[in-house]
Amino acid sequence: MNGSLRAVVVGAGMIGAVHAGAIRAAGGDPAGVVASTPERSARASKEWGMPGHYPDFESVLADDSVSVVHVCTPNALHVVQAEAALRAGKHVICEKPLATSAADAERLTLLADEFGLLLAVPFVYRYHPLVREIRDRRLRGEFGAWQLVHGSYLQDWLLGEEATSWRVDPAEGGPSRAFADIGSHWCDLVEWVAGVRFTELTARVSTAFAARPTEDVATVLLRTGDGVPGTLTVSQVSAGRKNRLWFELDGAGGSAVFDQENPETVWLGAQDGARLLVRDPEYGAPEQRRLSRLPAGHSQGYADCFHSFVADAYAAIEGGVPEGLPTGADGVRAARLVEAVLRSAASLAWTDVDDTPVVVEASV
Missing domain, CATH: 3.40.50.720 (NAD(P)-binding Rossmann-like Domain)
Incomplete structure (x- = not known):
């Protein structure tokens, strides 16, 4: 730069x-x-x-x-x-x-x-180094065919009835709050890491306090285009949970777990046992090493992810092609998932997720 x-x-x-x-x-x-x-x-x-x-x-x-x-x-x-x-x-x-x-x-x-x-x-959250490690191992076939994807994204900042912000007002925040605000992060991360697309879902939403016009909680059942089932729980009223994005990917050959509040390790499971993998720029996938700004044992977190994201965005402006940079098409995908959740919650039925391609050229 x-x-x-x-x-x-x-x-x-x-x-x-x-x-x-x-x-x-x-x-x-x-x-x-x-x-x-x-x-x-x-x-x-x-x-x-x-x-x-x-x-x-x-x-x-x-x-x-x-x-x-x-x-x-x-x-x-x-x-x-x-x-x-x-x-x-x-x-x-x-x-x-x-x-x-x-x-x-x-x-x-x-x-x-x-x-x-x-x-x-x-x-x-795509920019946590160990997220890149899981994705690389998936691309190399380590986990086999997925059999289940599941997880949650939990916060507590709206736990009290008096807690509020502009996000609670649909005129400023939009028709969905909890799912659009944090559930969209979970879906983006899991689809990108696991290489899946959620094609249909059924959702239920609720509020902890009747006066709130947008949801505090969303529970979602999902299916991918390959028929893999998924579950997601989203909440902004879970006491003690500050920003816990958690997912588990269960495959025929192994499983992987990531917890955003503990991003320096991931849990890798196999039938004969399990182990914790520690972020280390000396080992592992090239993208994990690229995004590891600090030596092993020196904790990285959200700010480091954000710095790496902006650095990749600026590199793309200058002609680079960074791996995994989320762009407008990913924003469209998130908006379509939000709309599918709201339609399903209103109809109480399984609902298709629009997956019509957004056709763009390589423009920067």
């Missing part, structure tokens, strides 16, 4: 701060931040050590020196801001959900392709 990619963060929340740090870690040139008000922009600029702030989003679009816009605003703003940035000739890294409808997500993806610009979506 030669520092030529000047980037702006749009939004001053927690995830905006993560993006700001990742821009620097990836070798980008932070140009500034813009938030909902000039006061918030100035405060975020100072707290994050950014070189300055913009008076409004339009001034970002008018700045020809800006190459990349990081969209980190409430969900309902993603489409209009990402589209405006693309039409202004800027690459976009847009927080998920890419859009609150699959049709809008597809439109953005096709627009980025038309303009030859990168549209990337931070499904960053």
Whole structure:
């Protein structure tokens, strides 16, 4: 990275701060931040050590020196801001959900392709080194044919009745909360690691408090195109669970378990026993070694994943082809899964997941 990619963060929340740090870690040139008000922009600029702030989003679009816009605003703003940035000739890294409808997500993806610009979506759990290790072992046939995929994604930040944020409001967060917010991460990760596609599902959703208009809990039964069954439990009201994304992949020749809260090891099972594999840049799959920023025994985590994701996005802008970079097509896939869950929850029936290809060219 030669520092030529000047980037702006749009939004001053927690995830905006993560993006700001990742821009620097990836070798980008932070140009500034813009938030909902000039006061918030100035405060975020100072707290994050950014070189300055913009008076409004339009001034970002008018700045020809800006190459990349990081969209980190409430969900309902993603489409209009990402589209405006693309039409202004800027690459976009847009927080998920890419859009609150699959049709809008597809439109953005096709627009980025038309303009030859990168549209990337931070499904960053793909960037845990040991996730790459499991995927590599699957590609080499270590686990055999899958017989079951299952897991959960549990949080507790909405456990209390008084707990709230803009995400609870469908006008800002979209028609789904828990599944769109975190269930989409689980589905993206498992489909990518296991090499499967969920083609149908049946889902049930519920809220812990009647006043909440979007779901706190989702339970989903899934089937892949090859007939492999799956189960997923999603909750934002599970006491003590801060950010526990967990999956198990059970194959005819072996099993693998990953826990995002303990990402330095994975559990590998076989009929004659099981073992823990420790992240180590000296051993294992090339991608596991590439993403291992620290020696074995020196813990890596979410921030490292985010830094690696942004570095790969910037490398793609400069002509590279990094493995596993989540782009607009992955954002479309997530939106389609969300819509299938909501349709199924409303009908109480098995529901097909739209898997129509989003046809794009290699444009960056």
